[in-house]
Amino acid sequence: MLALAVRRLIVAIPTLLAIIAAAFVLMRAAPGGPFTKERQMPPEIERRLEAKYGLDLPVGEQLTRYLGGLMRGDFGPSMTYKDKTVIEIIAEGAPTSAILGLSAMALALLVGGGLGVAAALRQNHVQDYAVMAIAIAGVCLPPLVIGPILQLWLGVEWGILPSQGLHRDEIGLIYLIMPVITLSLPLIAVISRLMRASMIETLRSNAIRTARAKGLPEAQVIWRHALPIAVLPVVSYVGPALAGVMAGSFVIETVFQLPGIGKQFVLAAQQRDYTLVMGVVLIYSFLIILLNLAADMLYRALNPRAREA
């Protein structure tokens, strides 16, 4: 298992390099640059700015320089924020995004998993249809719609929960409730569908028939025998999905005005802040690789058949 992890992490290095190179070239292929604005600066200043950030060099050389910086752990200065480095900006935003993502995923696993199992146990009954209706709604109504609606009802109309922010520059946990719910709804939808389908299949398998034939109580059959098998597709889904939600959600962070890296990423791309975009891309790719690996390892732990390969 350890050998596998090490092997996968080594293979990840060329993958990361390829991602960096592709993102780097794509960013520079977009028209405009970080210093193109409504108001023009004197050409002398523009020239000096470009020289400072190495933008006057050929793209290949810029890339080598950037990689050299990465080796030393230097993500470079932000090209739009004049007083901050990329590391500083990411360090300010990443904790909020990570907390949001992890909480939303935890909530989604609990609720989505539970709903999925409940639906599977009463297949084609009212319970099942109700769960699937919720799932369809969760998929069809994106956070862009749900977020402002919750905000308007719970925050403005009824005044139950604060509608945005984190309580100024402190952190109020109650402020995270609405964003976490909004972020988790689409996840709940997907997880409950996956769980339902997989559970239905598992319940028809020989292993479960055997368990029931042995006379085990139904609760034990489901929780002890069916669930570990049925949860496998969910595990494969959760790895990359968790990386996605932890790397921040532009919509959630904009609607609820939270300091996360998802919003930072989109704004940086619009403003052509090359270094900041690269920094977030790097973190996102690293998270994907890491969480995919974690999902694979968990998959193996849960499923003895996968270990032999």
Add this chain to the structure above:
Amino acid sequence: MPFWTDRRRLLAGAAGLGASASLGACANGRIIGFDKVNKTLDIANQGEPLSLDPHKATGTWENNIIGNMLLGLTTEDAHAEPIPGMAERWETSEDGLTWTFFLRSARWSDGEPCDAHDFEFALKRILNPETLSEYAAILYPIKNAEAVNKGELPPDEVGVTAIDDLTFEIRLEHPAPYLPQLLKHYTAYPIPKHIYERHGNDWVKPENIAVNGPYTLRRWWSNYIVHLEKNPGFYDAANVVLEHLYFYPGNDVNASARKVMSGESGWSTLFPLSQTAELRRALPGYVRIAPWLVCGYFSFNMTRPPFDDKRVRQALSMAYDREFVVEQILREGSDAAYKFVPPGIAGYPATARYSWADLPMEERKREAERLLRAAGYGPNNPLRFAFSHRNTSDNPRVAVVVQSDWTSIAPWVTVELRGTEVQVHYANLRAKNFDVGDGGWVADYNDAKNYLYLLETRTGDQNYPGYSNPEYDRLMRESDFEPDAERRAQLMFEAEQMMLEDAPICMSTFGSSRNLVHPDLTGYEDNIEDQHRARWFGIRS
């Protein structure tokens, strides 16, 4: 099972700790956007600051924050009129070229004296090309400023001198009666020399900064919040009421408006015009719409056909129905523009106007067709071109009106619409890679020159139409060297009128500032610069 009980206790303890920590800080309570008891104000600002260093800032939303921390030689009152700031009074030499400022004895928030040397240091730093200030060009009226900023002279040659601790002299390239207007701009703020010498460009970080203004920087959490706290060492601190200011980057104007509605924000510096009526109902007394130093205009690319022909430019300017755009699209808070310099600019009678402005629309369209035919266009030689516009806010909707107005001149006029991202759009305008392109301009200081210089030949790429009229350049240059304010305004007026007849640009609209302000916040006055410093704010109980 001791293991379990231990773990439970541990969890309970952790939960308790977390709860008490956040309760202790009251962080779970609701925010009161305008808290009259704790004297705090939460402000939905219209953008994220990209720098709080006045030498690197470029946006009005940065100005909204920095202008509460630092104070120039002059500063603004609640109506944005220049009043004495760090300078108590000043004298001007007879030729208008040398200004002497007499400073008040004041201190930085860390107790060090804030004096003429800080001003000298700051102005030399911003004009030093190595500082990479994008806005330094505003200070070019100062002697040698342009040469220093272009790297032709060393920074020490900038025409500013600290004669002694409290006497500061500024020498100018040409008389500039608007200097008190200019010196309240953030580019002319002082910075604490002693802190810069210790921390370099990090002087502006919350842990290092010292300020000479009413508020100091507590925290800046990127893309989330800037927290300012009252500076007890400010010379007028006794009259500053609010203790804490919280600025949020309201990238989403709808969210900003919701925040005011839920009471979590006491002031939003922007709201969507389309919601004006609804906001008036929901928030009586909050909506503030006022004329602002902003105009919208379309540039004709004069460097190539068909717009190298004055008749074509004139025809299109005439056929565009500004009134329709104002009444049907932008609605309240905007005016049809028949001149370049917005009404209400200081010291400018502003009577320039398109000569055809009062003709009825039908007649203007007929005249437009006649002009286009005279320029050689017609059924056998159709006029085709593209209208490039920014794909943000109301611009795409205006573009549709423009297209329909121009194509209705005659069936042989075809206009293609091209909407692009703002940055790409301006890059295209600069590179003269367009036929007709829209654009907006917000003045940096309250003077007609801040508009009219855009069309001078020496302005370069930012003269989007590529207008180059030696007579216009001469009038503008002459106005620069004219010490008499009235004569100067007259010269600029002549230049503007001449330019309008040449039609390098088609004027569209004059805009307005749109704020949502808590009705109990006193000291907030509508003004043409849309500048509202928190030191004037008070609480109506």
